[in-house]
Amino acid sequence: PVLGAEFVPDCVLDMVVYHEMCHLAAPPLGRAEAKRAREHRIHHSRFRALEKRFPALDRANAWVDDHMHLLLSHA
Numbered sequence: 001p002v003l004g005a006e007f008v009p010d011c012v013l014d015m016v017v018y019h020e021m022c023h024l025a026a027p028p029l030g031r032a033e034a035k036r037a038r039e040h041r042i043h044h045s046r047f048r049a050l051e052k053r054f055p056a057l058d059r060a061n062a063w064v065d066d067h068m069h070l071l072l073s074h075a
Contacts, residue, residue, distance in 0.1 A: 002074040007067075015060035022050045 026047040034041040
């Protein structure tokens, strides 16, 4: 619910939706595959490459970093 709060910029909500959609396009790696490739199972390099394509990623992440205390206090 906190992501729908008026103080949260649209780019942050859009980033969260985009992030979740990246999970569909780049599903988790199997344990053996992740270990062999030395990758994180969930947020592996293919996932991160897709995520970086979000146009407002830097702006949204900067806002989250600067306002995490607000997000957590309204959770």
